[in-house]
Amino acid sequence: MSDVRRILVAQGGGPTAVINQSLAGIALEARKFAGIEAVYGAFHGVRGIVNQDFVDLGQETADDLNRVAQTPAAALGSTRDKPDLKYCQEIFRSLRAHGIGSFFYIGGNDSADTVRIVSEAARADNYPLRCVHVPKTIDNDLMVNDHTPGFPSAARFVAQAFMGANLDNAALPGVYIGVVMGRHAGFLTAAAAMAQARPDDGPHLVYLPERPFSLEGFYTEVKANMERYGRCVVAVSEGIADAQGVPVANSLMAKVEKDAHGNVELGGGALADFLTRSLKQSLGYKRVRGDTFGYLQRSFAGCVSDVDQREAREAGENAVRFALKGDRDGSITIHRTGDYAAGFQFTALEELAGKTRHMPDEFIAESGSHVTDAFRRYLKPLLGSGMPDMQRLHSHPIAKISFEN
Amino acid sequence: MSDVRRILVAQGGGPTAVINQSLAGIALEARKFAGIEAVYGAFHGVRGIVNQDFVDLGQETADDLNRVAQTPAAALGSTRDKPDLKYCQEIFRSLRAHGIGSFFYIGGNDSADTVRIVSEAARADNYPLRCVHVPKTIDNDLMVNDHTPGFPSAARFVAQAFMGANLDNAALPGVYIGVVMGRHAGFLTAAAAMAQARPDDGPHLVYLPERPFSLEGFYTEVKANMERYGRCVVAVSEGIADAQGVPVANSLMAKVEKDAHGNVELGGGALADFLTRSLKQSLGYKRVRGDTFGYLQRSFAGCVSDVDQREAREAGENAVRFALKGDRDGSITIHRTGDYAAGFQFTALEELAGKTRHMPDEFIAESGSHVTDAFRRYLKPLLGSGMPDMQRLHSHPIAKISFEN
Numbered sequence: 036m037s038d039v040r041r042i043l044v045a046q047g048g049g050p051t052a053v054i055n056q057s058l059a060g061i062a063l064e065a066r067k068f069a070g071i072e073a074v075y076g077a078f079h080g081v082r083g084i085v086n087q088d089f090v091d092l093g094q095e096t097a098d099d100l101n102r103v104a105q106t107p108a109a110a111l112g113s114t115r116d117k118p119d120l121k122y123c124q125e126i127f128r129s130l131r132a133h134g135i136g137s138f139f140y141i142g143g144n145d146s147a148d149t150v151r152i153v154s155e156a157a158r159a160d161n162y163p164l165r166c167v168h169v170p171k172t173i174d175n176d177l178m179v180n181d182h183t184p185g186f187p188s189a190a191r192f193v194a195q196a197f198m199g200a201n202l203d204n205a206a207l208p209g210v211y212i213g214v215v216m217g218r219h220a221g222f223l224t225a226a227a228a229m230a231q232a233r234p235d236d237g238p239h240l241v242y243l244p245e246r247p248f249s250l251e252g253f254y255t256e257v258k259a260n261m262e263r264y265g266r267c268v269v270a271v272s273e274g275i276a277d278a279q280g281v282p283v284a285n286s287l288m289a290k291v292e293k294d295a296h297g298n299v300e301l302g303g304g305a306l307a308d309f310l311t312r313s314l315k316q317s318l319g320y321k322r323v324r325g326d327t328f329g330y331l332q333r334s335f336a337g338c339v340s341d342v343d344q345r346e347a348r349e350a351g352e353n354a355v356r357f358a359l360k361g362d363r364d365g366s367i368t369i370h371r372t373g374d375y376a377a378g379f380q381f382t383a384l385e386e387l388a389g390k391t392r393h394m395p396d397e398f399i400a401e402s403g404s405h406v407t408d409a410f411r412r413y414l415k416p417l418l419g420s421g422m423p424d425m426q427r428l429h430s431h432p433i434a435k436i437s438f439e440n
Numbered sequence: 441m442s443d444v445r446r447i448l449v450a451q452g453g454g455p456t457a458v459i460n461q462s463l464a465g466i467a468l469e470a471r472k473f474a475g476i477e478a479v480y481g482a483f484h485g486v487r488g489i490v491n492q493d494f495v496d497l498g499q500e501t502a503d504d505l506n507r508v509a510q511t512p513a514a515a516l517g518s519t520r521d522k523p524d525l526k527y528c529q530e531i532f533r534s535l536r537a538h539g540i541g542s543f544f545y546i547g548g549n550d551s552a553d554t555v556r557i558v559s560e561a562a563r564a565d566n567y568p569l570r571c572v573h574v575p576k577t578i579d580n581d582l583m584v585n586d587h588t589p590g591f592p593s594a595a596r597f598v599a600q601a602f603m604g605a606n607l608d609n610a611a612l613p614g615v616y617i618g619v620v621m622g623r624h625a626g627f628l629t630a631a632a633a634m635a636q637a638r639p640d641d642g643p644h645l646v647y648l649p650e651r652p653f654s655l656e657g658f659y660t661e662v663k664a665n666m667e668r669y670g671r672c673v674v675a676v677s678e679g680i681a682d683a684q685g686v687p688v689a690n691s692l693m694a695k696v697e698k699d700a701h702g703n704v705e706l707g708g709g710a711l712a713d714f715l716t717r718s719l720k721q722s723l724g725y726k727r728v729r730g731d732t733f734g735y736l737q738r739s740f741a742g743c744v745s746d747v748d749q750r751e752a753r754e755a756g757e758n759a760v761r762f763a764l765k766g767d768r769d770g771s772i773t774i775h776r777t778g779d780y781a782a783g784f785q786f787t788a789l790e791e792l793a794g795k796t797r798h799m800p801d802e803f804i805a806e807s808g809s810h811v812t813d814a815f816r817r818y819l820k821p822l823l824g825s826g827m828p829d830m831q832r833l834h835s836h837p838i839a840k841i842s843f844e845n
Contacts, residue, residue, distance in 0.1 A: 046611075049612070050607065050608045050611045050612070052604075075838055076833070087838075087840040087841065089837070089838035089840075090833060090835045090836055090837055090838060091836040091837075091838055092833075094834070094836040095833060095834055095836075099831065099833070099834060102829065102831035103831045103832065103833055105828070105829070105831065106607065106828075106829075106830050106831045106832075107603075107604045107607055107608070108604065108607030108608045108610065108611045109607075109611040110832060110833050111833070112610065112611050112612075112613075113611040113612050114612075115612070128843055132841040132843065133838070133841065195740060195741045195742045195743075196736050196740055196741075198512075198741035198742075199457075199512045199513065199735075199736070199739035199740045199741040200735055200736070200739060202455065202511065202512055202513030202514075202739060202741075203455045203512070203513045203735055203738070203739040205513065205517065206451075206455045206513045206514040206517050206518040207454070207455070207517075207518050207519075207520070208517075211735070303709060303712065303713060303716070303729065303730050303731065303732075304708060304709015304710065304712060304713050304730075304732055305709065305713065307708065307709060308708060308709050308710065311708070324708065324734075324735060325708055325709075325734075326708065326732070326734035326735050326736060327708075327709055327731070327732065327734075328736070329729075329730075329731035329732075330604075330605055330608055330616070330729060330731050331601050331604070331605070331731060331733070331736065333608070334604035334605065334607060334608040335600060335601055335604045336600045336601075336603035336604040336607075336828040336830065337600045337603075337743065337827075337828040338600075338742065338743065422742075423510070423511075423741040423742040424507065424510070424511075425511050425741065426504060426507035426508045426510070426511050427508065427511075427515060428481070428495060428497075428500060428504070428508055428515050428516070429499070429500055429504060430495045431495055431496040431499040431500075432494070432495055432496075433480055433492075433494035433495060433496055433538070435492040435494075436492065436537040436538065438533055438537065
């Protein structure tokens with residue numbers, strides 16, 4: 036029969052820069068407990084469990100696990116599968132065969148929902164299984180948590196990208212638009228605001244999914260910044276939606292497909308391209324550039340928050356402690372004390388599984404197109420040490436000389 | 441009249457991560473020479489000269505200049521202006537008014553051409569002006585140079601991006617396409633190959649402007665990698681062109697504009713979106729993702745090669761020495777000794793102004809869709825110290841258990 040001291044770990048959803056820290060945290064913390072019989076890893080999430088694609092994490096050296104922890108993306112591979120009851124039965128068949136009694140799943144809200152489904156099915160099936168969800172998502176949209184592992188590093192990437200983009204735009208002035216991930220929550224897009232050191236630094240505008248987006252308002256605000264600064268840097272969430280809640284990207288795709296008689300299906304860069312084109316056509320600006328940050332922001336190698344690394348590691352360690360010392364299933368949640376310490380709690384899966392947390396009102400400027408200082412104070416300690424420092428010339432002007440002729 | 445000890449510095453073309461190192465190198469090296477009367481900076485390149493938008497770099501502290509040097513993009517601003525004879529007359533009018541006798545222009549091949557034009561016009565005009573071009577371009581396409589400041593840092597960004605993208609793609613398998621800058625020279629796209637640590641690591645394919653690109657060949661090669669590895673990571677230069685030399689991006693734009701009756705003008709992400717869409721439609725793959733690295737690769741804050749920083753600084757320092765101790769105009773060029781040291785020479789402007797260097801044949805694999813080890817050996821010392829290390833699990837497999845029922 037199953038034994039809580041026989042552990043299985045898997046990873047689900049989109050990779051992050053620190054998801055392997057949680058994996059290493061689980062594998063190494065388990066070694067400190069007496070009587071741990073096995074720490075297995077399943078490849079590609081729940082699918083790997085069904086297929087018994089298991090590896091023995093107990094045979095990895097601590098040094099190797101620590102190096103894997105420093106490596107972005109998911110070392111065990113990932114999946115987007117969401118198990119139904121039949122899928123759960125197949126999971127239990129594998130777990131039973133290997134006597135697994137503890138199941139750790141590192142992932143976001145969908146993965147938390149998977150853990151909830153497996154947990155409930157195990158109880159219904161009378162299969163003794165300790166189920167623990169370990170948080171991870173660059174979207175930062177898990178309920179209960181102050182923030183989630185993976186978000187600080189992605190936020191750091193976005194902030195550093197906008198630091199550079201702001202200076203690039205200052206060197207060759209015009210409009211720059213950077214489209215950032217996060218379909219439903221604006222946290223990651225809002226991180227762009229950390230690039231602002233001086234009042235005239237970009238991003239000058241930050242558009243979030245939490246506030247309705249209109250092209251007219253966009254034109255007006257860009258124009259105001261162009262008149263004020265001679266340039267404008269804009270951070271846009273890929274999830275911006277109109278007043279009816281329809282994502283701009285969706286309506287855009289339908290519109291352009293129709294224009295092109297079904298021949299044109301827009302891809303990853305469509306929203307940035309649409310916004311830059313619209314600005315050129317409507318306001319007549321010549322230099323309008325757009326980037327879509329895409330996959331770089333979630334798995335770029337070498338742009339990691341050390342605070343994020345540490346917390347992701349501790350989330351894994353705490354998962355093992357709660358699982359082996361406790362008597363219930365749940366999710367590791369991160370909580371903030373002061374400015375700044377992180378604490379870990381064990382929260383019922385129902386409180387966050389499949390739910391989405393949004394940017395609170397206090398983090399969004401009244402204009403609806405920027406963030407507040409409260410957000411900056413919230414994010415700053417998470418970005419970690421060694422953020423680059425952007426220095427300008429002091430610019431002592433030389434008096435102009437009038438020409439005789 | 442003008443005095444060679446009255447110096448003016450400006451920056452032209454696209455920003456890089458280290459162009460301010462060259463600026464600081466010039467400003468600080470000039471302080472070591474006796475009798476230097478002025479070190480001015482002009483805002484936004486040659487345009488700032490015409491407009492007398494000058495600042496006194498002599499009043500910046502060494503500490504501030506060293507911090508500006510660490511900051512990406514062009515601290516003095518940039519321009520794409522190319523001066524004609526009338527423009528040169530306006531330049532000389534400004535220079536004469538301020539008694540400037542040394543002109544330093546930090547930029548790529550277009551900027552080198554600007555220096556050549558100004559140099560020739562000054563001679564024709566009998567205006568005594570020492571003109572020095574200081575190299576800078578992420579495209580690495582300046583003749584004579586072994587490589588150019590800015591390229592190593594951009595190459596490092598591209599390599600780190602593909603390290604992460606490769607692991608992201610391994611976690612959630614499919615096809616990943618990353619489109620990299622460089623319209624005429626493939627050096628920066630080729631840098632993606634530095635992400636490969638093991639034989640099955642991506643990028644599995646690298647498409648350069650130096651070799652003809654065909655969609656059919658692309659399909660065949662992607663399919664072969666999908667069959668072999670179950671996934672495929674592709675680096676594509678924005679400048680890939682067909683056998684007739686027509687850039688794919690151009691023909692693509694014309695085609696889609698026609699499809700859409702002139703309503704759709706494709707933007708920055710068009711090539712990546714076209715390639716991902718084509719693969720989905722032709723080969724039926726479900727998970728095909730594309731990113732366009734865009735402006736991030738040239739001005740991302742915090743991803744810099746220390747070798748690049750040092751050499752960009754030295755390029756500026758050497759410019760001052762050649763200008764003040766020599767008797768001719770020219771361009772600072774970088775030359776390689778052994779594995780690895782960099783030396784600086786002073787080369788006639790005609791040898792590189794307005795010309796483009798391409799990837800040599802020895803750097804391109806026979807297949808035409810990857811790089812050679814000679815290229816890897818060439819690039820490796822330029823990337824600098826502290827490149828991230830990608831560690832996998834050793835993956836000791838657990839034997840599968842066959843189920844009774």
